[in-house]
Each structure stands twice: as C-alpha cells, then as structure tokens.
Amino acid sequence: xxxxxxxxxxxxxxxxxxxxxxxxxxxxxxxxxxxxxxxxxxxxxxxxxxxxxxxxxxxxxxxxxxxxxxxxxxxxxxxxxxxxxxxxxxxxxxxxxxxxxxxxxxxxxxxxxxxxxxxxxxxxxxxxxxxxxxxxxxxxxxxxxxxxxxxxxxxxxxxxxxxxxxxxxxxxxxxxxxxxxxxxxxxxxxxxxxxxxxxxxxxxxxxxxxxxxxxxxxxxxxxxxxxxxxxxxxxxxxxxxxxxxxxxxxxxxxxxxxxxxxxxxxxxxxxxxxxxxxxxxxxxxxxxxxxxxxxxxxxxxxxxxxxxxxxxxxxx
Amino acid sequence: xxxxxxxxxxxxxxxxxxxxxxxxxxxxxxxxxxxxxxxxxxxxxxxxxxxxxxxxxxxxxxxxxxxxxxxxxxxxxxxxxxxxxxxxxxxxxxxxxxxxxxxxxxxxxxxxxxxxxxxxxxxxxxxxxxxxxxxxxxxxxxxxxxxxxxxxxxxxxxxxxxxxxxxxxxxxxxxxxxxxxxxxxxxxxxxxxxxxxxxxxxxxxxxxxxxxxxxxxxxxxxxxxxxxxxxxxxxxxxxxxxxxxxxxxxxxxxxxxxxxxxx
Numbered sequence: 001x002x003x004x005x006x007x008x009x010x011x012x013x014x015x016x017x018x019x020x021x022x023x024x025x026x027x028x029x030x031x032x033x034x035x036x037x038x039x040x041x042x043x044x045x046x047x048x049x050x051x052x053x054x055x056x057x058x059x060x061x062x063x064x065x066x067x068x069x070x071x072x073x074x075x076x077x078x079x080x081x082x083x084x085x086x087x088x089x090x091x092x093x094x095x096x097x098x099x100x101x102x103x104x105x106x107x108x109x110x111x112x113x114x115x116x117x118x119x120x121x122x123x124x125x126x127x128x129x130x131x132x133x134x135x136x137x138x139x140x141x142x143x144x145x146x147x148x149x150x151x152x153x154x155x156x157x158x159x160x161x162x163x164x165x166x167x168x169x170x171x172x173x174x175x176x177x178x179x180x181x182x183x184x185x186x187x188x189x190x191x192x193x194x195x196x197x198x199x200x201x202x203x204x205x206x207x208x209x210x211x212x213x214x215x216x217x218x219x220x221x222x223x224x225x226x227x228x229x230x231x232x233x234x235x236x237x238x239x240x241x242x243x244x245x246x247x248x249x250x251x252x253x254x255x256x257x258x259x260x261x262x263x264x265x266x267x268x269x270x271x272x273x274x275x276x277x278x279x280x281x282x283x284x285x286x287x288x289x290x291x292x293x294x295x296x297x298x299x300x301x302x303x304x305x306x307x308x309x310x311x312x313x314x315x316x
Numbered sequence: 317x318x319x320x321x322x323x324x325x326x327x328x329x330x331x332x333x334x335x336x337x338x339x340x341x342x343x344x345x346x347x348x349x350x351x352x353x354x355x356x357x358x359x360x361x362x363x364x365x366x367x368x369x370x371x372x373x374x375x376x377x378x379x380x381x382x383x384x385x386x387x388x389x390x391x392x393x394x395x396x397x398x399x400x401x402x403x404x405x406x407x408x409x410x411x412x413x414x415x416x417x418x419x420x421x422x423x424x425x426x427x428x429x430x431x432x433x434x435x436x437x438x439x440x441x442x443x444x445x446x447x448x449x450x451x452x453x454x455x456x457x458x459x460x461x462x463x464x465x466x467x468x469x470x471x472x473x474x475x476x477x478x479x480x481x482x483x484x485x486x487x488x489x490x491x492x493x494x495x496x497x498x499x500x501x502x503x504x505x506x507x508x509x510x511x512x513x514x515x516x517x518x519x520x521x522x523x524x525x526x527x528x529x530x531x532x533x534x535x536x537x538x539x540x541x542x543x544x545x546x547x548x549x550x551x552x553x554x555x556x557x558x559x560x561x562x563x564x565x566x567x568x569x570x571x572x573x574x575x576x577x578x579x
C-alpha cells in the first residue's frame with residue numbers, strides 16, 4: 001500500500017522506480033506496465049532505444065580500446081588497415097604485378113551462383129535416392145549414402161586439390177582440359193551437395209506420412225505425390241537451413257584460390273606478397289561481408305516470418 | 317462417361333450387386349496381428365458401420381481396402397475384381413475408392429480449391445477450369461463456397477473434414493471409406509460432418525464407415541459389424557445388433573458404451 005502512495009511509479013518486474021530519459025518521473029500507467037513487450041517492439045519505447053544505444057556504444061568502445069591500446073596497435077594498423085594499401089589492392093595494378101581484389105570478387109560471385117544452382121539440383125537428387133524405399137534401388141541408395149559420408153568427412157580443401165590437380169593429370173579428353181575454376185566449382189558442388197542433401201532429407205522427413213497417405217489415397221502416383229504434396233512442404237521447412245549453408249558457400253569460394261584461380265582472396269594474397277602489406281586481406285574480408293550480410297539478414301527475416309506463421313497456426 | 321455424375325448417385329451397378337468382398341484378410345504389424353481373418357461383403361449402395369474398441373482393427377481394415385497397407389493373407393475384390401493381386405495398379409483402384417481420415421490430412425500449403433482439384437487435374441487429367449467448376453459446385457453443396465480460397469489452417473475442424481470429404485468425392489469414387497471422421501472434432505462440430513455423410517448415404521453412396529458415434533451408426537447403417545481383436549464378432553442390421561446382440565462380447569462392448577453415455 002505504501003508503495004502505491006509513493007510518487008514514483010514502480011516497475012512491477014524489477015521493483016525499482018521507473019525513470020524516463022529526461023530524469024522526469026513517468027506518468028503512471030505508461031512506464032509502470034508492460035515492460036517486456038516494449039523492449040522488443042521496434043520503434044516503441046524511447047527508453048529501450050536509449051538503453052540499447054548506450055550499451056552498444058559502451059561495448060564497441062571497449063573493443064576499440066583493447067585494439068587501440070594494445071602494445072602492437074600501431075604495427076597492426078599499418079599492416080592491416082593502411083588506407084593507401086587498401087585502396088591500391090582494391091583497384092589493382094597489373095603493371096606492379098597485382099590484381100584488383102574488387103574485380104576478383106566478381107569471380108567469387110559467379111562461382112557461388114553456378115555452384116548454388118548445381119548444388120540445389122544435385123543434392124535434391126541424392127536426398128530423393130536416400131529417401132526412396134524400393135528394394136530395387138538398394139544399390140544406388142548405398143552409393144548415395146557412401147557419397148554423403150565421404151564428402152562430409154573429407155575437408156573441402158582436399159577435395160579442391162584432388163580435383164584441381166588430379167583430374168588434369170588423368171589426361172582425359174575434354175574433362176582434363178578445363179580451366180581450374182571449373183574444378184574448383186565442381187569440388188564445391190560435390191562437397192556442399194553432401195551437406196545440402198541431408199538438409200533436404202530432413203525436410204522430406206518433416207512431412208508427415210499421413211500427407212503421403214492422403215495423396216496416394218486420391219490416386220496420385222508416388223512421383224506426383226512427391227512433386228505436389230511432399231516436396232513443396234519439405235522445401236518450405238528447410239529454407240532457413242538451406243540459406244545458412246549458402247552463406248557458408250559464399251565464403252568457401254575463396255578456397256578455390258588455392259588452385260591459382262584469381263578470386264578475391266587470391267588477389268589479396270598476391271598483393272600482400274608483392275607489397276608486403278596485409279591490408280588487401282582486410283579489403284577481401286569487407287567484400288565478403290558485403291556479400292554475406294544481406295543473405296544473413298534475409299534468412300533472419302524468413303525465420304521470423306516462419307515463427308510468426310507457426311504461432312498464428314498454434315493459436316487457432 | 318460424358319454424363320455429369322454427382323457423388324450422391326454414383327451407379328456402381330444394380331442395387332444388390334457386390335461392391336466389396338473381403339475374404340480371410342490377415343494383417344500384422346511386426347509381431348502384432350491386427351486383422352485375424354476378416355471376411356465380409358459390401359453391396360452397392362449399402363452403408364456398413366464398423367464399431368469396436370480402439371485397436372480392434374477398424375482403421376487397418378479400411379486402409380487395407382484402399383491398398384494403403386499391403387495385406388499378409390486373404391483377398392479383397394472390388395466389383396468382382398481381385399485388387400490384392402500384385403499386378404493390379406493400386407492407383408487405378410484408389411480412384412474408385414475414396415477415403416477420409418480421422419485427422420483430415422488436408423494439404424496445408426494449398427488452398428481449399430487446390431486441395432480438391434489436385435487429384436482430378438493430375439490423375440484424371442481434367443482441364444483446370446472444369447475441375448475448378450466441379451470443385452466449387454461440390455464445395456457449394458456442402459456449405460463451403462466462401463472458403464474456396466482459404467488455406468486449411470483458417471478453417472474449423474468441421475470445415476476441414478468437410479473439405480476432406482469433398483476432396484475424396486471430387487474423384488467421383490464408387491465407394492467411400494470413412495475412418496472415424498468425427499473423432500478428432502470438437503463435439504459441437506460433429507453434427508455438420510455427420511449431416512454430410514447422411515446426405516451421401518441418402519444419395520446411394522456405398523460406404524464403409526469406422527465410427528464411435530453409435531447413435532449415428534444406428535440411424536444410417538444398413539448393417540453393423542462389431543470388431544474385436546481383428547475379427548468380426550457379430551454382424552447384423554442396427555435394430556438387431558443394438559437391441560438384441562447375440563454374442564457376449566458384443567453385449568459387453570455395448571454395455572460399456574451405454575455406461576459412457578455414448579448411446
């Protein structure tokens with residue numbers, strides 16, 4: 001009772017007086033209730049915004065302080081964050097013996113796009129084989145399982161070396177005389193398809209068997225039921241984990257540089273070896289971030305949308 | 317075939333002809349023998365209700381007739397054709413036999429309309445516009461015309477189950493199998509689904525219905541089959557089975573039902 005007579009509104013959750021930003025006591029009923037929801041609602045609640053802004057600045061300042069006050073800060077700044085070197089490596093100068101990191105990232109983008117399309121198709125094929133039940137398919141099911149076990153177990157960089165160095169050495173017509181970037185993309189496809197096929201398989205398993213029964217009971221063939229009933233639901237369920245794998249794929253295109261392909265990381269490497277400054281790697285890192293962050297945010301949005309949809313469904 | 321058929325008056329042959337014949341049907345799931353020699357016959361335009369405790373084999377029997385479960389022993393004939401012969405195309409058989417499940421099993425990623433038109437367009441190759449018209453006519457008949465473009469999760473359980481019935485009817489089946497179609501519904505939604513079934517029965521649809529709704533079974537069925545532990549214990553017209561059961565096990569079951577105020 002005494003608390004209620006106090007001029008200061010009390011936050012019901014923490015039991016402390018609630019103070020607004022300007023130091024004024026908040027009018028009763030505005031701040032004293034519903035503390036939780038306000039923190040999560042974008043645009044609502046100035047106090048929450050101010051608190052989060054301040055805490056962000058404090059954390060960033062602490063990190064910057066550690067970096068700037070370190071004994072070797074000057075050396076690191078010169079080696080990794082030299083603006084002149086960053087700019088030079090970004091635009092490149094073939095006469096000086098180094099390539100533009102900014103232009104090279106375009107190759108990463110193309111490798112990523114080509115690999116992504118091939119992975120989506122190939123991984124689905126593997127998943128469908130492993131998902132199949134007929135005894136006649138047993139041999140290829142074993143093959144598919146072996147494939148997934150193998151390529152999930154072997155480091156991607158070894159697969160890239162094996163294809164990039166091994167296949168040309170076979171001296172076969174056509175397939176041994178491809179540019180290195182083709183072997184690199186092939187290695188990405190082989191390795192990532194093993195992972196993505198498991199994601200697909202999880203999606204296929206997430207569709208309840210009663211959906212298949214309902215489709216088959218209407219006279220739909222196994223293939224038609226798969227195409228129109230099972231796959232659409234499976235793919236919907238796995239879009240977030242699929243995008244997660246593709247964010248990872250975007251970065252791993254850098255490993256193809258080990259074959260001598262001039263992608264962003266390799267271009268940065270060449271710059272550092274020519275000029276003896278690592279700022280080119282910082283440029284490559286920034287470019288990769290610019291590539292991956294939009295996809296990461298897009299994934300977040302899909303996950304959030306999916307969560308809301310499920311909540312809406314559960315409330316019904 | 318060009319003549320427009322409505323699901324109510326599907327003519328599967330002259331009244332009294334045999335629609336389904338089941339002989340010595342056995343089915344096990346691992347060590348668990350669910351059906352132990354079922355033999356029965358369903359005439360065209362006949363409505364048979366299967367009653368019995370949960371686990372007595374009612375659902376499994378229906379799933380076997382729809383070829384959703386491979387059988388271990390015995391024979392099922394549809395209009396005189398052995399459909400358990402391994403050479404028979406199960407998809408062709410299933411076109412003749414509609415089944416509706418306890419849990420609706422609508423396709424959640426499709427609108428109500430698409431749920432209903434999927435099988436006619438993909439299996440019967442009905443042109444999309446025609447399939448949509450036919451689907452809307454059926455949905456209208458069962459009071460669902462304003463739900464045509466909704467997704468299943470926007471519908472009540474009763475509405476979903478009526479859509480599931482319409483979805484099966486859209487394939488113009490000769491026979492409908494109903495597997496405890498009201499068991500998952502809130503009590504106030506049961507009646508609207510039972511009305512639909514009663515309408516189908518009045519239209520002459522041949523039906524094999526597994527149900528716990530004893531009052532409904534008594535009103536609608538030509539014959540009642542009481543199942544226990546995978547065998548048919550007693551088979552009789554409802555007036556006889558409910559008032560004067562012959563077998564002690566039937567009497568025991570009905571006593572429990574009455575005690576639970578379900579009859």
